[in-house]
Amino acid sequence: MAAGAGVVALVGVGYRWHDLSRWGFWNDEAWVAISTRVEGLSQFLLSMATTPVLWGALLRPLALLPHAELSLRLLPFAWSVLTLWLAWRLGTRLAGHALGGLFAVALVALDPASIQWAKQLKQYSAEAALILATLLAADASIRDRRGLRWLGLLLAVGATVSNAQILAAPPVLAIVLIATLVRRDGLPARRVALLTLVVGLFDVAWYALVLRPGMPASLHDYYAEGYLPTGSVAVTAAAARAAFDRLLVPGLGAYGVWVAAAAVVGLVGDPRTRSVALVVGLLVLEIVALSALQVVPLGIVRTSLFLITALLVLTGAAAARATMALWTRPLLRPVAVVGLVALGIVVGRDRPWAAMASVERPEDVGPLIQELEAARMPDDRVLLYARTAFVWGYYQAKIPVLDRNELVTVGFVPRLDDPAVIVIDGANFPAGIDRAVAGAPRVWFVGSRFAGTDETRIGYAIAAKTYIDHTERRERALLLRARPR
Numbered sequence: 001m002a003a004g005a006g007v008v009a010l011v012g013v014g015y016r017w018h019d020l021s022r023w024g025f026w027n028d029e030a031w032v033a034i035s036t037r038v039e040g041l042s043q044f045l046l047s048m049a050t051t052p053v054l055w056g057a058l059l060r061p062l063a064l065l066p067h068a069e070l071s072l073r074l075l076p077f078a079w080s081v082l083t084l085w086l087a088w089r090l091g092t093r094l095a096g097h098a099l100g101g102l103f104a105v106a107l108v109a110l111d112p113a114s115i116q117w118a119k120q121l122k123q124y125s126a127e128a129a130l131i132l133a134t135l136l137a138a139d140a141s142i143r144d145r146r147g148l149r150w151l152g153l154l155l156a157v158g159a160t161v162s163n164a165q166i167l168a169a170p171p172v173l174a175i176v177l178i179a180t181l182v183r184r185d186g187l188p189a190r191r192v193a194l195l196t197l198v199v200g201l202f203d204v205a206w207y208a209l210v211l212r213p214g215m216p217a218s219l220h221d222y223y224a225e226g227y228l229p230t231g232s233v234a235v236t237a238a239a240a241r242a243a244f245d246r247l248l249v250p251g252l253g254a255y256g257v258w259v260a261a262a263a264v265v266g267l268v269g270d271p272r273t274r275s276v277a278l279v280v281g282l283l284v285l286e287i288v289a290l291s292a293l294q295v296v297p298l299g300i301v302r303t304s305l306f307l308i309t310a311l312l313v314l315t316g317a318a319a320a321r322a323t324m325a326l327w328t329r330p331l332l333r334p335v336a337v338v339g340l341v342a343l344g345i346v347v348g349r350d351r352p353w354a355a356m357a358s359v360e361r362p363e364d365v366g367p368l369i370q371e372l373e374a375a376r377m378p379d380d381r382v383l384l385y386a387r388t389a390f391v392w393g394y395y396q397a398k399i400p401v402l403d404r405n406e407l408v409t410v411g412f413v414p415r416l417d418d419p420a421v422i423v424i425d426g427a428n429f430p431a432g433i434d435r436a437v438a439g440a441p442r443v444w445f446v447g448s449r450f451a452g453t454d455e456t457r458i459g460y461a462i463a464a465k466t467y468i469d470h471t472e473r474r475e476r477a478l479l480l481r482a483r484p485r
Helices: 001-016 028-038 041-047 051-063 076-095 096-107 112-118 124-143 148-162 164-182 184-215 217-224 235-252 256-268 272-291 302-327 330-348 364-375 386-395 429-437 454-465
Strands: 383-386 402-404 411-412 423-424 445-447 466-474 477-484
Touching: 001 076, 001 096, 001 112, 001 217, 028 041, 028 051, 028 386, 041 051, 041 402, 051 076, 051 148, 076 096, 076 112, 076 124, 076 302, 096 302, 112 124, 112 235, 112 302, 112 364, 112 383, 124 148, 124 164, 124 272, 148 164, 148 184, 164 184, 164 272, 164 302, 184 235, 184 386, 217 256, 235 272, 235 330, 256 272, 256 302, 256 330, 272 302, 302 330, 364 386, 364 445, 364 466, 364 477, 383 386, 383 429, 386 445, 423 429, 429 445, 429 454, 445 454, 454 466, 454 477
Parallel strands: 383 423, 383 445
Antiparallel strands: 402 411, 445 477, 466 477
16 A cells, blocks of 8 residues: 555655746746845745745755756755655554555545646645644544644744634644543643633734734734625525535545535544544634635635645545454445445546646746746846736846835835836736837837737837847746937
């Protein structure tokens, strides 16, 4: 089983490695990458507005290596690979057999969301790894108490790497405390109660002093689609079901919600797996409640990757336990085989196996900005498309400077104070082009992630005022060099 799990894990690693460094940083990656180029602690902390501080700090030494598109993305890649090992450990522990580890690894290794976020410079793969490590430590704390210290570190220090650990702490500590009280073992119960107090105080302080001040008001509106409506119980339940479909169907197939729910219920029914299953069940209920209160979004894959991963591992473990239970009775072995085949068909039938290896909607403007910065002369003018500002902020030649801005979801913007750089968008580009053309020997235009017909309209407007002598296109990106007429 271990060899089979290793082979499946290697396939998953291959999916994650493919195209890892092929593209430049896109917008959301750029506002993380920019933290590696700013100077001073205040600028670094500003750049961490929506990124866990310790996760961002881990990027700084990687930035010393060449080829930033690879070296920086090694961090999410490494966390994702660690998730595969943790899935093996937790799946085996819950199933009581290596078959559970094999199934858990297979589901996580070939999960489209896990693969995608292993390739992108965001913290979500770290959140997935840490929730599995936390479940392992919680299980160890209940079984033999040896995991209690690790559990405290994972929940407290882990919160500086993963925002999701703050959500995980209440259900984890509640179940561990209840389990120790049920055992009527006073000393461990007091230790768990003390740990709960310490972790609770740390999480509250961390949220109040670090996380909350950095969250701009616009972030709530940005995640509006992820909050559950509260008109009635039926409306909320229907929205929650739709949200979990978005989360689980890609990794578990068309009946993913029911498969995961059956797995959790099945594991709750066994005393040996009840505690971990209850933690995940309570975590699901907690997130549903917080989404209804418009505090935590639900149904957005990237912010829910930790929950998806936990449910995938529990599903793999439950499938293994059911298979082994049937296999112990010779007459039911055909049922076990048919069940596994049916589950495999449901899970894998509609999966885009080839497309999973590729990055979704890359924005490869970074190399074009580097080319522009290397070639432009002091008197050249640069027309910068507004939606490319963050990528420009990272790839520009000079050290970026950030300014606080509550109107954008990350809470800051790169300062664009170079008089030769004129920012344009789909509304103001005629005036911007006129300014750039006036008195400049050459004019450059660089942009990416164009909204609507902006690329065509801006291109025609530049062509009407200049002679374009160089055009270069990359994925969702355009570079023009022109001379005024």
